[in-house]
Amino acid sequence: MTTLLLIKTSLNALSSNKGRSALTILGIVIGVAAIVLIMSLGAGAQTVITSQLGGLGADLVVVRPGRQPTGPSDFAQTLFANSLKARDVGLLKQKTNVPDLIAAVPALVVPGSVTYGSYTSHPEVLGWSAQFMGDVFGVFPEQGEFFTQADIDAKASVVVIGSGVAEDLFGFNDPIGKNVKIGDRNFRVVGVLPSKGQVSLFDLNKLAIIPYTSAQTYLLGIDYYHEVMVRASSPGAVPRMVEDITLTLRAAHRITDPAKDDFFVVTQQGIVEQVQTILSALTAFLTMVVAISLVVGGIGVMNIMLVSVTERTREIGLRKAVGATDSDILRQFLIEAIFLTVAGGIAGVLIGSSLGFLLTLALGSVLGIEWTFTFPYVGALLAVGVSMLVGLVFGIYPARQASRKNPIEALRYE
Amino acid sequence: MDLIDVRRLQKSYETGEVQTGVLHGISFTIKKGEFVSIMGPSGSGKSTLLHILGFLDRPTKGEYYFDGQQAGAYTSQESAKIRNNRIGFVFQSFNLLPRISVLENVKLPLLYSDVPENEWDARAARAVEEVGLSHRMHFQPSQLSGGERQRVAIARALINDPDVIFADEPTGNLDSKSGTQVLELIDDLHNNGHTVILVTHETYTAEYADRVITLKDGLLESDRKIERRNHGGLLK
Structure with missing residues (x-):
């Protein structure tokens, strides 16, 4: 058949x-x-x-303390790793060490909420450089302005907030110049971000940016950074720059065995992969x-x-x-x-x-x-x-x- | 040459440790073109004998020569081939497939044959015509009377132009009128040169044959020729 x-x-x-x-x-x-x-x-x-x-920026890399995470326990140790400090950022910024670097900005994540009187908002609070946001992502304040390098150096108590946060705390009132509370400390609002929603990894509406020095000193009480964002002169220079960063930090931390690195570099390509x-x-x-x-x-x-x-x-x-x-x-x-x-x-x-x-x-x-x-x-x-x-x-x-x-x-x- | 030649045929079934003998050594021959009735009371072994002769079962002991070939030597595949193109079966309960037409039912053996597909319809139509059911060609079995169903089954048995037709109590489920029609149809097949072996327990049915083999308790009781009676054939 x-x-x-x-x-x-x-x-x-x-x-x-x-x-x-x-x-x-x-x-x-x-x-x-x-x-x-x-x-x-x-x-x-x-x-x-x-x-x-892809919106992270092809010319941007992030240096994190600890070992490259390969499992859940590695992620935990990353949070408590304290190997990246002000001295490392200083070394990275030297032209002789990392010639392709055009900017290096530390960042810290601050837990907690932002309050104004009886109003509370729960944004992502970053100890950072607000100016970096403008440089890298082209986002500038809708009202007021970013805090400056001078504010960072002076550990000023200033904050730039997202439009969602402004709405939560002030409704339709003008937030500029008002004092909000983060942790136990008052921060003066100097700028409000435009309501652009998601940009790269950030939800602009739900963001509060304070100087990283202030975050370290007043809120976290630590002398190290959670990460350092580094910008290269061009996307093509990233691989060479990563190499230079690695060598610089190894030398600074006296590490001879690459397996014992106490930091790692994340690139956009790496994250995507x-x-x-x-x-x-x-x-x-x-x-x-x-x-x-x-x-x-x-x-x-x-x-x-x-x-x-x-x-x-x-x-x-x-x-x-x-x-x-x-x-x-x-x-x-x-x-x-x-x-x-x-x-x-x-x-x-x-x-x-x-x-x-x-x-x-x-x-x-x-x-x-x-x-x-x-x-x-x-x-x-x-x-x-x-x-x-x-x-x-x-x-x-x-x-x-x-x-x-x-x-x-x-x-x-x- | 003898078409069928059985020698000391025995058949027994094993159920657990009990062995039940059904056939206890039967010998006879049947020539081409004969019309033989196998008679006997129920339990005499006539159905078992028919199954062995029809390649549906194998004997426990003894020999069976079909057209000169030792049947025991055939593989199950070769047996299937013989059932397909040298044997036609007609069963008491018709065994038509429901939900397909008369024509499709008659075609069934062709599905397993070497006949090219483009000849099937014509061949099946001719077979249906031969049993006088052209007007029922596209009916389903459930729309037919018992006698008509059995005639469809006969058409199916004829389709591959077999050497021998085995009919197992073909009138058992029919009233006497359609039973007579079916028997006369079978008689016609015989008159047209087919070898017919008819199993029955009714004397009047058996007497259509020109020879009656009677079994009793698994043994051959009698084997007699009978005077050919004159029946008015249906299709004459």
Whole structure:
């Protein structure tokens, strides 16, 4: 019997019981739809994050204390590492050490909220140089102005706040010149950032910037930095500059073995690669979890195929009596099972990608970002291929049962 | 040459440790073109004998030569091939597939044959015509009467132009009128040169044959030729 005929025969058998066929493949449909959905969202997220991180600036690198984190415990030690101090920044700024450097600015993260009278706001409070924001990201105050290097040197108690923070604390009143409380200390508002939303890694609306020296002295009581942002003269100079920074800091910290470095340099390229690695791993993990549901779906198909074989015992007997070989019967039932699961796979791809498309539209409009839908070609092909495999694996047992039926017994079966 | 030649045929079934003998050594020959009835009370082993002769089962002991070839030597695949193109079966309960048309049912053996696909429809249509059901060609089995269903089954048995037609109680589920029609159709096949082996327990059915083999308790009780009676054939 030719394969084409077998397919026709199988189609006839399946279409004579449409409702049950549809229910049988439901498990496969859901499993494949979930896989395709996850893969399409994962690919979309990667594009979004990559383009967002691209905003960090290709000429910018960040020097962090501690070891390059490779696991959760490494992240913890980074927070408490105290290896980057004012002396290091001074050394980096010397032209003889790092010739490609045009700016180096320390940064600290200050926990806590900002209050004004009875009003409270919860922005991200950074000990930083506000001017750097203008230099690197081209963002300048909407009202007032940035604090200056002189303010930083004098450890002035001044703050630049985001528009969201201003609204939280002052409503429609003018915030410039008012004193807000961060921790236990009063800071005078000198500038308000424009409401631009997300810029690079910062949500401008929810930001409060104070001089890093003030953050160290009044709020954190430490003499080291959480990180140092360094800008190169051009994106092309970044690799050479990273090399120079590494050599300078190693010499300053008397480190001979690179494995014992107490700092690391993060580049935009590095972050993008890291995030992509994490996202790919996450997508792969989710896909594997969902793949288990395909196995469950396969067991469902096997069950129904077994029922179907029993129901069609007489048919099998008759086919054998008129000349069907064991392998004809085996192939007929196997093709039925594969047909079921592949149909389920294709339906799953259609449903999964439609859901992915709709979710992309929804996420894009809710988050206000450009999130484009990516059809996961590889994932779709893979899912249909795996469905076929599931049909083969879980169809073989019922098909064997069918092919081994004794024609006499089968014909007698009522 | 003898079409069928069985020698000391034995068949027993094992159920757990109990062995039940069904056939205890049966020998006879059937020539091409004969119309033989196999008779006997239920439990006499006539169905088992028919299954062995029809390549649906194998004997426990003894030899079966089909057209000069030792049947025991065939693989299950070769047996399937013989069932397909040298044997036609007609069953008591018709065994038509539901939900497909008369024509498709008649075509079924062709699916497993070497006949090219473009000849199937014409061949099946001719077979349906031969049993006088051209007007029912596209009906489903459930829309037919019992007699019509059995005629469809006969058309299906004929489609590959077999050497021998085995009919296992073909009138068992029919009223006497349609039973007679079916028997006369089978008689016509015989008159057209087909070898027919009919299993029955009804004497009047058996007497369409020109030879009656009677079994009792798994042994051959009698084997007699009978005077050919003159039946008015349906398709004459």
